[in-house]
Amino acid sequence: MSTGWYLAVSAIVFAIGAAGVATRRNPLLILVCLELMLNAGNLAIVAFARQHGTTEGHVFALVVMVVAAAEVVVGLGIVVAMYRNRVPVDVDELRELHG
Amino acid sequence: MDEILFFVAGIAAVVAAAGTVFLRNPFYAVLSLVVHLLSLSLLFLLLYAPFVAVVQVMVYVGAVMVLYVFVNAYVGGGTEPQGGGAPTLRAFSYAIGVTLIATIGIAVLGSGLQVIDGSGPENIRASFGSPAEIGELLLTKFLLPFEAASFLLLVAAIGAVVLARRRRGTLPGEDRMVAALDLLAPTGTGSMREGVGAINPTPGGFSSRITPSQGPSSPPGERDGDGDDGDAR
Numbered sequence: 001m002s003t004g005w006y007l008a009v010s011a012i013v014f015a016i017g018a019a020g021v022a023t024r025r026n027p028l029l030i031l032v033c034l035e036l037m038l039n040a041g042n043l044a045i046v047a048f049a050r051q052h053g054t055t056e057g058h059v060f061a062l063v064v065m066v067v068a069a070a071e072v073v074v075g076l077g078i079v080v081a082m083y084r085n086r087v088p089v090d091v092d093e094l095r096e097l098h099g
Numbered sequence: 100m101d102e103i104l105f106f107v108a109g110i111a112a113v114v115a116a117a118g119t120v121f122l123r124n125p126f127y128a129v130l131s132l133v134v135h136l137l138s139l140s141l142l143f144l145l146l147y148a149p150f151v152a153v154v155q156v157m158v159y160v161g162a163v164m165v166l167y168v169f170v171n172a173y174v175g176g177g178t179e180p181q182g183g184g185a186p187t188l189r190a191f192s193y194a195i196g197v198t199l200i201a202t203i204g205i206a207v208l209g210s211g212l213q214v215i216d217g218s219g220p221e222n223i224r225a226s227f228g229s230p231a232e233i234g235e236l237l238l239t240k241f242l243l244p245f246e247a248a249s250f251l252l253l254v255a256a257i258g259a260v261v262l263a264r265r266r267r268g269t270l271p272g273e274d275r276m277v278a279a280l281d282l283l284a285p286t287g288t289g290s291m292r293e294g295v296g297a298i299n300p301t302p303g304g305f306s307s308r309i310t311p312s313q314g315p316s317s318p319p320g321e322r323d324g325d326g327d328d329g330d331a332r
Contacts, residue, residue, distance in 0.1 A: 001105045003215040004207060006142065009109045011203035013116045013135075019196025020120035023189055028171060029125055032132050035163075036116050039139055042151075050146040051219035055232045058151050059241050062233070065158055066248040070255035072163050076170045077262030083174045084263075 006047035014040035025090050027082070031075045038068045105145055111138035129167045136160050148228045 017036030024030050042061045049057025082089055115135035122128045136159045143152035207215070226232050237245045 001101055001145070002218050005105065005109070006146065007207045007215060008204070009112060009142070011207055012113050012200060015196050015200035015203065016113070016116045016120055018199050019193055022192030022195055023120070026125055028167070028174065029119075029128055032119055032128060032167065035132060035159075036119060036135065039136065043139060043142060046143055046146050046148045046151055049148065049228075050223075051214060051217070053220045053223060053227065055228055055236055056240075058148055058228050058233055059236050059244075061148075061151050062154060062237075063241075063244055063248055065154060066252060069158060069163055070251050072166065073255045073259040074262065076166055077259035079170055079174060080263040089174055 003047050003051045007044055010040045010044040010047070013037075013043070025092055027075070027079050027089060027091055027094075030091065031072060031079075034071070035068060038064060101145060104141065108138040108141040108145070111135075112142065125171050126168070129164065129171055132167075133160055133164050136164070147223055150228055150230045150233050 014037050017033045017040060020033030020036065021030055024033060042064050045057050045061045045064070049055065049061075079089060082094070087094060112135050115131045115138060118131035119128050119135060122131055136155060140152040140155040140160075143149075143155060
């Protein structure tokens, strides 16, 4: 398969994820949609690595996964803190972040 | 064979991504993301990236998704409120997505790059994307990003604990923990520790010389609540 096909899948998934980030109201699902976008980027990176025949792109993809995992951990921590402090888990209702 | 696998995995990835965005129930959305990630790892395998594919399955599907499912179950939430007052904003958001896909699609399809019509070198070396090669790169050429990534993970772990920590001592209905030694050696059994006043201090005994008691049954008031918070704020 040519690289263009992989890039097309990556573009579609990225756009879907962006639409999800814009439309979802549950912060947990916003994080899920962010995962979609990051994975679309990863797919493009790995496709280009295959094209060039170098492994450096795989290292880049792994670092992206690490950053995504860190982001998820902190984001879910904030969601749990919101739930504990009786803040509604809804980004439309969320107006303050102190405490 | 490659083409069949690509189209199966690619269509599954796109459909599951759409499901993640459009499903109302957050639990189903997360499960849909699991399907998406699995089909993406199949695409990675097709691109001769076995290590990335395995890491994808282990880290994402194994660890991150479990985290999502547990937090989802903890928070509950149920289905998202439908609409919610701003349908124009919603339509605008979808319009952004459509515009984005059109833009990237034009950029990819109308690209002047000849190379993306090919699939790279035909007979790729066997060690391409193997753990050995990636590990060597991580420890030589990309040592600094590697260490930065480990530090980032450490900061994220500590940050998550700080964020999700329980703030003000124990909950009302929660008793403080009873140490096992309290049950094994109740006061008044005549043990050596009792003799030197570490447990059950007697007035005028040695207890005045014993520095603040570390015994399991120190008098109340020296220990606060569950003993781990108090000064944490």
